[in-house]
Amino acid sequence: MSLVLLLEQVLNGVQLGVMLFLMAAGLTLIFGVMGLINLAHGSLYMVGAFAAAAVSGLTGSFLLGLAAALAAAAAAGALVEMLVIRRLYARDHLDQVLATFALILIFSEGTRWLFGSFPLFLDVPTWLSGPVALPLGIDYPKYRLAVIAVGLAVAGALAWLIGGTRLGVQIRAGEADREMIAALGVDINRLYTLVFALGAALAGLAGALVGAIQSVQVGMGEPVLILAFVVIVIGGIGSIRGAFVGALLVGLTDTLGRVLLPVIMTHIVGPQSAATVGSAVASMAIYILMALVLLVRPSGLFGRT
């Protein structure tokens, strides 16, 4: 394996990681601030992708599609928070899991009613399609570079929002002691709706960005949701910084595992079964990583002990 190929794969890993971060950030924020396990986060990702596909199909503009994805997912998130989730904060996690699982089913069948059972079309805009030549002779798709840039920009903006604004102070305070911040006169209901809508918008953005290079179909959110949970467990539940580091770790482990493990397996089990065994081990790699992290740090890399 050449160095150039390896570097290209590292870029692929970073791109996957950045994508996962957009999902995991919302999930970890909602858990951190409200103590809520939201299984329906994957549905909001799907809502974003479908909104982007529908709007860019109608208008022909990818950017309008992205805006629609953000708006639709945030609106769906706020609506769900006010109608359903608000009743669950005081309940235990099992009730939350049951209720948000029901939301997955409702979102999936609702989307099927609206859009039908066949996948929708959403493509990379022409000004971002095709590869671009990077140093060292790497040809890398422009769109994936753009995704990395958007993801990093969102990570920076989130860090500023949480660390440098009044809203961020309220969010952090809400995490630490929700009774106290309510007593200080902050409208906790509004804050919760806002945080939920923010998390939903990030998931919707991820769905729209990924929808352009993958397939926009009912049920697309659930596999990503599982990865996002792995990310926040590794990073430490409730920590945005943990979600970022965890997402990059998972993205790199998954991508490099898929590439390197079949090669390594050739030397262990021989070329005959290397492809199947390597692929099987590669699909376990991130879970092995999670187990190792939990072994050393039971509350995750940046979790509060």
Place this chain on the structure above:
Amino acid sequence: MTRKGWVVGAAMMLALGLTQASAQDSALKVGMITTLSGGGAGLGIDVRDGFLLAVKQAGVPIDVVVEDDQRKPDIAVQLADKLIQSDKVDVMTGIIFSNLAMAVIPSAVAQGKIYLSPNAGPSQLAGPGCNPNYFNVAWQNDNLHEAAGAYANSAGHSNSFILAPNYPAGQDALTGYKRFYEGELAGELYTALGQTDYAAEIAQIRASGADSVFFFLPGGMGISFLKQYADSGVDMPVIGPAFSFDQGILQAVGDAALGVRNTSQWSKDLDNPTNAAFVESFQAEYGRLPSLYASQGFDTANLLISAMGKADVADADAFRAALKEADFDSTRGAFKFNTNQHPVQDIYVREVVKEGDVFTNRIVATALRERGDAYAADCPME
């Protein structure tokens, strides 16, 4: 007797009358278990619609009980028990995915039910595990991949990179391709089932120096792969089975699929009167173009209808013999059953083209003529 009692009594009499009426009516009862929700629902919907269209056109007395398996083997098994024990169906059909087929079919045929497969053709049911009650009206799972291998030879490809998901049908796909393909392999890769990001695989394809790519990635996996492949700037020819290029998903792939060669036993431009009438009436009935799955559902129903004209389903031996004759007009043209009751049929190479605004396929070559399958010799039936 109170007034309420009269009402109940009248309702009971009415119900009795209804049961008698349905007992006299000698409609053949078909139990269809297929995938109507979740990922993969498009396939089941097409099979169902094709089947019901044929029943409607023939105007014969067939009751179809349709059930949704949600692509889950445990649910499919429960539905099969319900159809056999409480609905008392005569014939079963509908399953799309091989893992569900393996969970349902062996037990259903052992209970004496006739099963007509409109899609799945796992190798386990084609060789020593074949059964007189099991008829496959689609293909044996390996067939389209074998055709892709044969086509790669005739197209002059001699260094293929091949990939498929790491599950039984994926391994069968690569085995099927290699059974006919004579060139070298630039690489052989198994991906995770349900994987949606193929950046790592595409980078390996680019670096491998291959002259062609064969892939089997059904449903959403294929959409993702094709879009990412087109965007990566790698431009060596791609070959795949029809599953990634059916009418339902081509619109979601868009320009990325244009010109790609794929293998299929059916195409909407196959030149025979049955097919022309099928394509036209399907479009008129449902407002969309049929996929190969719809053609398989349509053929399955017509096979069943042809047998009903010759024998009574109560006489199992005669009914099976009538089915085995395959005396119906298939949308595929020539169609007959092999000794293992799987099809012997031509398999074509299609090219993805754009007709107006709609992406579809047209036939460009015949890959295999009168192809049976590799397992028939191991089937003890004659």
